[in-house]
Amino acid sequence: EDDFASEWFSKVSDPKFQCSASSYEDTEPSDNPNVQEIYKIAKDCKELDARWDYNFKSKSKVKKNGMFEGVASISMAENVKRDLRPEHNNYKFGFRYNKCIIPFDQNIKKISGRFVNDKLEGHVRVDFHSGSFALGYAKGSKFVGTLRWFGEDRKLLKLEYVGKQPSKQSQEEPSTILLLIQDEYKMKRLLTQQSSLVGRILVTDNFQPLISCEQESEEIFHQCYVIEKVRSKINDCSIDLKQISQPESDAKKTFSWNLKSDHKVWHGQSKFKECSPEWETEAITDGIRKWIKSMENDKSDPFWAETFENREPWIENSEGLPSTISLRFPDLQGRNFASDPHYGIKITTQHGDSLKIVKENWTEKDRMEFVAQTKSNDWLQTLDIEGRLINFNTDNPLLRLKEPSNKTFYVQGKIRNGQLHGNVRRFGRYITDSQSLCSTTIFSGLSFVGRYDNGQITGPMWRFVVGNGAIYGIADENGRLTGKRIAFIYPDLETVYLGEFDNGIMVKGQQSAITGYRCVNGILELKFSEPSGPFFHFKAPTNETFGDQPLLTDILDDKYIIVKESKVEHEVADEGAFATRDIPKSTTITLYSGMYFTKQQIELYNNRTAAARAARNATADDMWYDSKYHGSMPECQGATITIPAHLGSMDSYRATLGHKLNHQFKPNCAYGGVLDSPRFGFIRAFFTLRDIKKGEELFINYGYSTETGPKWYTELYKKMLESGEIETDVPKPNPFGMLEIDE
Numbered sequence: 001e002d003d004f005a006s007e008w009f010s011k012v013s014d015p016k017f018q019c020s021a022s023s024y025e026d027t028e029p030s031d032n033p034n035v036q037e038i039y040k041i042a043k044d045c046k047e048l049d050a051r052w053d054y055n056f057k058s059k060s061k062v063k064k065n066g067m068f069e070g071v072a073s074i075s076m077a078e079n080v081k082r083d084l085r086p087e088h089n090n091y092k093f094g095f096r097y098n099k100c101i102i103p104f105d106q107n108i109k110k111i112s113g114r115f116v117n118d119k120l121e122g123h124v125r126v127d128f129h130s131g132s133f134a135l136g137y138a139k140g141s142k143f144v145g146t147l148r149w150f151g152e153d154r155k156l157l158k159l160e161y162v163g164k165q166p167s168k169q170s171q172e173e174p175s176t177i178l179l180l181i182q183d184e185y186k187m188k189r190l191l192t193q194q195s196s197l198v199g200r201i202l203v204t205d206n207f208q209p210l211i212s213c214e215q216e217s218e219e220i221f222h223q224c225y226v227i228e229k230v231r232s233k234i235n236d237c238s239i240d241l242k243q244i245s246q247p248e249s250d251a252k253k254t255f256s257w258n259l260k261s262d263h264k265v266w267h268g269q270s271k272f273k274e275c276s277p278e279w280e281t282e283a284i285t286d287g288i289r290k291w292i293k294s295m296e297n298d299k300s301d302p303f304w305a306e307t308f309e310n311r312e313p314w315i316e317n318s319e320g321l322p323s324t325i326s327l328r329f330p331d332l333q334g335r336n337f338a339s340d341p342h343y344g345i346k347i348t349t350q351h352g353d354s355l356k357i358v359k360e361n362w363t364e365k366d367r368m369e370f371v372a373q374t375k376s377n378d379w380l381q382t383l384d385i386e387g388r389l390i391n392f393n394t395d396n397p398l399l400r401l402k403e404p405s406n407k408t409f410y411v412q413g414k415i416r417n418g419q420l421h422g423n424v425r426r427f428g429r430y431i432t433d434s435q436s437l438c439s440t441t442i443f444s445g446l447s448f449v450g451r452y453d454n455g456q457i458t459g460p461m462w463r464f465v466v467g468n469g470a471i472y473g474i475a476d477e478n479g480r481l482t483g484k485r486i487a488f489i490y491p492d493l494e495t496v497y498l499g500e501f502d503n504g505i506m507v508k509g510q511q512s513a514i515t516g517y518r519c520v521n522g523i524l525e526l527k528f529s530e531p532s533g534p535f536f537h538f539k540a541p542t543n544e545t546f547g548d549q550p551l552l553t554d555i556l557d558d559k560y561i562i563v564k565e566s567k568v569e570h571e572v573a574d575e576g577a578f579a580t581r582d583i584p585k586s587t588t589i590t591l592y593s594g595m596y597f598t599k600q601q602i603e604l605y606n607n608r609t610a611a612a613r614a615a616r617n618a619t620a621d622d623m624w625y626d627s628k629y630h631g632s633m634p635e636c637q638g639a640t641i642t643i644p645a646h647l648g649s650m651d652s653y654r655a656t657l658g659h660k661l662n663h664q665f666k667p668n669c670a671y672g673g674v675l676d677s678p679r680f681g682f683i684r685a686f687f688t689l690r691d692i693k694k695g696e697e698l699f700i701n702y703g704y705s706t707e708t709g710p711k712w713y714t715e716l717y718k719k720m721l722e723s724g725e726i727e728t729d730v731p732k733p734n735p736f737g738m739l740e741i742d743e
């Protein structure tokens, strides 16, 4: 029996196959007034969408009165604005006979069939200007029975059953397929009319097996089971599928199914594969890294299999709109992202209703409310909605739906009763310190993983920061990383500050280590060793201070680096940085903090040192000496981090050691962008370009100009060229040029 279904499908998929007229005999056009006629004769050519610019071409002679009769076609020019329509010679039928028509779609190119008394009767083909077309059967110009839609490539897009159902011939309930789509996963989705399958759809690739599911989104299905026995009754182009075997009442036989990854999770299985609920104490770093990687992949949802056992109905208010959705992001309270146009919110709804945000209101500072309404009943619509978020204190106009870009701030989670509930991921990073020059910028990347309970963040939560560090802890009662045992984890996922934090800001932290990890409900949890050593805290540097602990080396730099006399043989080489241990490739090993100058402040500073040089008739190289520790922060409104040259000794400053790395044209380290650090705020950081052995000197490529750079640099460049150690065009190490000077 099942083979018949796939045979039937290959038949109806072929546009050359014509459904037999007899199979339409029992069918009637729908009396639903919303079911449109393929075309209507307009009472008045001024009617909306009425067209006179068509041609009626018949195999026999056209009647003198312009009546549509016989095997014929109506063709139309590509629709342009009414007033701009060219006076096509070929499309003047309506003008000639003062007879306008209203087609059901303005993109129709041609309607072909048999016309009787101005109406379409029998087989009909509708062609669109795009190249796609529909094949069906009309009674009184309305489609009845099976209507097939084909794409420009002549592939079947959709098969739907229109009009009234065939009159019941037996007591058996028909289960006519209403809709059949081949999706990008090469699956056919069948929506049947059988009442016992209400709300379910059948998914299959070749009708064997047939899987019955509740659809949650385009690719996620829940409560699926395999229908083992199906009987199909095929009436030429239409098909009735009847499930003979009852689904096993045993819930163990049901599963959730991710079509995109073709991943099935059976009832009772753990929904989260990322890591186990038992504490792991071996290979901790690798385990954590693996979990973070799976969370970072925004193409696949790690929480897709999570369902809500007790789904609650969508509450509608009196106007038929669903209840308000409000999303709480406590850590964003009081922040302003108004300067960035890319923030948005993306929500996957719990039901599969597609929602469009029509209005937003801020009722409290830290709370956003959307009023949302269902967009349509079209079950193929995407379930993701995205709106622009949070223009504080602004009356925002209509929110636009848009695709998330990698710089977008967006949220992925489930909503129950209008509130986030269950595991939630957020993308789009922002600087922890809201006073920072970069605090209004959204950076790309995963920024939050945690669990909401009816709108409130509860339990362990993760905030990922720019530069790939993470803040981890148990959320306080306000859903914030505030408390006495919050951790900042450096990008090596090993070096850790543990202690008191206030909404992600370190108040009092000491060094600790991660001693174990596990996953509960898909969220990674950590165990730490007792913290020890000196206390550290957040204190942003200014143009006058290094923060307030300039002689206390950061735990990251202290772990990886020791400063000694450089091995570089040059009179100005001075000190250099050396690895204290074997370090793997791609490890963030040192920070680059110092004093923090805004664009204006660094200009003043440079002018001052230039004036001093002029007064003493300094050489060109003295300029390079004065600015040897300059590192620009182009991300932060043109700010510069530097250590004034006269404070360059370890006795004056050693809180961070990035400025002690010397230059090589073939370096073993590189500028790794920026890092939102727990002590200094937003600064720069360096990482290893290859595996490094204990004791090796560490270098980066300064990226100075090989013509106008300092003497030691241009000379070294020449020497390297002559010895053939580098090619002429040394690749620029990074777009900003480490220590490049803004002249």
Ligand SMILES: C[S@@+](CC[C@H](N)C(=O)[O-])C[C@H]1O[C@@H](n2cnc3c(N)ncnc32)[C@H](O)[C@@H]1O
Pocket: 566, 568, 570, 572, 573, 574, 575, 576, 624, 625, 628, 629, 648, 659, 660, 661, 662, 663, 664, 712, 716
């Ligand atoms: C960012 S600092 C590096 C740390 C510096 N050596 C120190 O002791 O503070 C840059 C300065 O280091 C020296 N330097 C760096 N790389 C060098 C190299 N390959 N040859 C000679 N001098 C170098 C130059 O004096 C340069 O101005």
